[in-house]
Amino acid sequence: VIIAETVAEAEAAIDDMFGGAFGGAGAEVVIEEFMQGEEASFFVLCDGTDVLPIGTAQDHKRVGEGDTGPNTGGMGAYSPAPVMSDAVIAKAMNEIIKPTMAEMANRGTPFQGILFAGLMIENGQPRLVEYNVRFGDPECQVLMMRLGGQAFDLLHACAEGRLAEARVNWADDHALTVVLAAKGYPGSYAKGTVIQGLDGLPEDSFHMIFHAGTSEKDGQITATGGRVLNATARGATLQEARDKAYAMVDQVNWPDGFCRRDIGWRAL
Structure with a gap:
């Protein structure tokens, strides 16, 4: 390409x-x-007939601060995406998502599951970059923190064709996740390095460390992947969520890891 x-x-x-x-x-x-504009991720549940938007997010693909350097699988994300206003969401649903789902049903191949639409937004107009049929990473982490326990009920309704009666109950809050990666990523990196400091971190509905590339060996957590941990937090504002996430990052003792220190900079 x-x-x-x-x-x-x-x-x-x-x-x-x-x-x-x-x-x-x-x-x-x-x-x-x-395509010019600002990119955002839009997540929709589809049960073959009905569609239900369940959240928006933006991630940071490049490895370096200020969105510089090689592309990665994502060095952090935040939700909601400010560029995805109610008007943009309505346009995306009416002009992109619903017509796609209707045509798939017309062809006898209705789609059922999670639809991840990658959008480019310019002057309030969304355009489709790509579809994925999965929760993104690291977008999934911020979505799950904001959805909480209702995520199961929504997925259950999707599986049983009951999305017409389902509703998403959003708290008026924000979530942000910071990826801790092995030094050298996305190039070559060492495996098996020891990560300490995780035991003392909070684990509740506002703070969570998600493990992406770790294993336990002799009672110690070791890094086995490129993107290893996701320090994720919720807050009343994006700044509060960011501060909480980086407070967790600062408690992780892992000399062989690194992270970007500017996740959320565009929105902030």
């Missing part, structure tokens, strides 16, 4: 491609419009 912001850049990349720089992979070219 080649992403170019100018025609000149695109032409140079295509010259390389047709010149054989990419081997057989360069035998076919698809040219698409470069």
